[in-house]
Amino acid sequence: KETGDQITALTRRPTGGGIVRHGTDLTYCLILPRGSVGEQMSPMEFYGLLHQCWGEALDEQNIPNRLMACPQKSTGGIPGDCFREPVGRDLMDKAGEKKLGGAAMKRTRQGVLIQGSLELGDLPVPDHQKMERKFLQRMATSLEEQITPKEWPGELAFQRMDFVNSYSSPSWTRDRKSS
Incomplete structure (x- = not known):
């Protein structure tokens, strides 16, 4: 739907989800390998755990928060503006009026x-x-994993260009499905 907001650049994430205006946010990416504890959780269970862990980290920073209650019935359809349209288990401020955190997930065979x-x-x-x-400590404990820092592989910059070209193409952004 039209918001009247001026958008200068738009990129669709491989995970889908709603529109997110980046610039003042903290973004992150997690990968759950096949067979891991997190991969075996239901999407809603994992989504709740994810935001519960962020919530505990924010609590330690004196930023009160809570999880958005889950609605009785899913609205379905294409997501809109992610931070203006909170969904169940999103991370909210203590009053439940402002969304603080959201995420999108993509399951594959891997x-x-x-x-x-x-x-x-x-x-x-x-x-x-x-x-x-x-x-990270809270997530690692919950998922029965160890935190192991790793260096980015040297060939990553070259390998990621295929993804950059694919996900930044106008057809990828335009041809979204509402499954």
Whole structure:
């Protein structure tokens, strides 16, 4: 639907989901390999866990929050503006009026790709390192995983160009399905 907002660039994520205005948000990506604890969880269960872990990390930064209640019935259809249209288990401010975090997931035979965003906007600036460390520790514990820092592979820049070209093409952005 039309919002009247001027958009200068638009990219559709491989995970789908609604429109997210980037610039002041913290974005992240998680990969759950096939057979992992997280990959075996239901999407809604994992989505709730994901935002519960971010919520605990924000609590430590004195940013009160809660999860959005799940509606009795799904609305379906193509998602709209992600941060203006919260859905069940999104991360909200304590009053439940402002969405702080959302994510989208794509399941494949190899596992699950999660792309998410935290929009803290005018809230007090958190200590990002502490917040991210708390989130990762909480997720690792919940998913029975170890945090293992790794260097980006040297060939990644070359390999990712195929994805950049594919996902930045006008046809990818335009030809979205509402399955």
